Amino acid sequence: MTGDFGRLLAAETRKMRRAPVAVICTAIIVAAPALLAAGAILALRANSSSSFAAKARLLVHGSGWTAYLGTGAQVMAVAVLLCLGFGFAWCFGREFTEGTVAGLFGLPAGRGAIALAKCTVLLIWSLLASVASTLVLVGMGLVLGDLGSQPPRWWLPLGVCLLSACNTFPLAWLATVTRGYLGAVGGLIGLVVATQLVTSFGGGGWFPWAVPGLWSGLGGADIHVAGIQLVLPVAVAVISIVATTMRWRRLELGNA
Template identity: 30%
Template sequence: MNIFSVLHCEFRKIIRANVFWLVFLVFAFGPIMMGVGTISSGNTGDINWQMYLTELLSGLAALGLIGYTFISAWVFGREFTDKTIKDLLAKPVSRSQIVISKLLVILAWDLLLALFMFAVALAAGGVLGVTGWSTVLIGDIFFRFILTSILFIVVTTPGTFLANVSKGYLAPLGLILVIVIFSNVLASMGFAPYFPWTIPSVFQSTGFLNVSSIIILAFTGIAGIVGTFAWWRFAEQQ
């Protein structure tokens, strides 16, 4: 059994799960409500696509962090809560291949969710009558949003590690709620470029990251991935 077979099985498990579709349904409300809030805060005629998307996506990218964390925690944590971990380990495939397959599934799901939220944001803006459409403008904003989403995906890897250690997905969700609170406090104190979970928002607003922020972001992402591989390699599966 090679890694492609494992990857295929992982994709099938995810798509057949009700949670897969429920995530998209739940996160459709975020862009819609934020879009309505953005429009209602001013006159519709005074809000163009640049103003609308800039304000909307700054909050939407951070909202995605919760979704990305849930996805990574659920993909690994469900094996423990559903009691399927022993069946998974009984397959004639290495644990490293299992982890790689799950990480690739998480990445694909996260990017799909990011694309979905951006599409809903565009649809909401069109329905609400936002003016000043420009293909070049939308393309630039979309590119920055996707890069920001990828940065947020990178910092969800510690949650992935925690999902395995705690053998479930509740602990990572609790952690991310605490992180959101700390993020607001640290951002107000000027530490946003140095806290892993606020660094993506810095890029979203400025389009630039300093070297120290990049190093912190990379270290956080790598630490979570290495920790996950190490846990699956050395921890005793009960």
């Protein structure tokens, strides 16, 4: 069984490495936060009157490394959810959309093991993308200069990335239930809209999909997220992985 699971991991890893959606999404996650955060800081330094500078003044809180890393973390909260969301939807949904799910029934490993292998690869992808994005963000800050002696709270953007990644796991279950990635993409859009609505009514702190953004400072510098609220996205990921694995175990061809 261990050998079968290892082969499943290798196969799913090859699929993700060769998938254009994974390459494009990873590039956006790694590059966009650093570029936008640096652009915001430079626009404020130049005292620009452009529309970008006006928006930067709303996002940037504090000064130096705190302002730079906080801005990057805010971008990460959105970019990771959207980009990994597309990747998760594709990973599970493609099997149904492209008709390859039938071939999976002939593998010696159980269908639950296949789902668990997919979730494991997605978890590793999320971790690597989060670490790479954080390193690039800090590196860009060092190049930018004049931010202070050392980056305080460097772990904030990394934590925001990982929590946002946890919030994307329900899309794996949704792609399985709807038997395609379009349903999961629709669910992703619904989550984004729901997050905006819940946050606007003041309940974002207890809505898992709003927690990473609020922690990064998207709701303002005065909003604080409690430790127990940071656990909510992790709980979402665990529940989603279990639910997706169980759904795949009961999966039947031709039945919803």
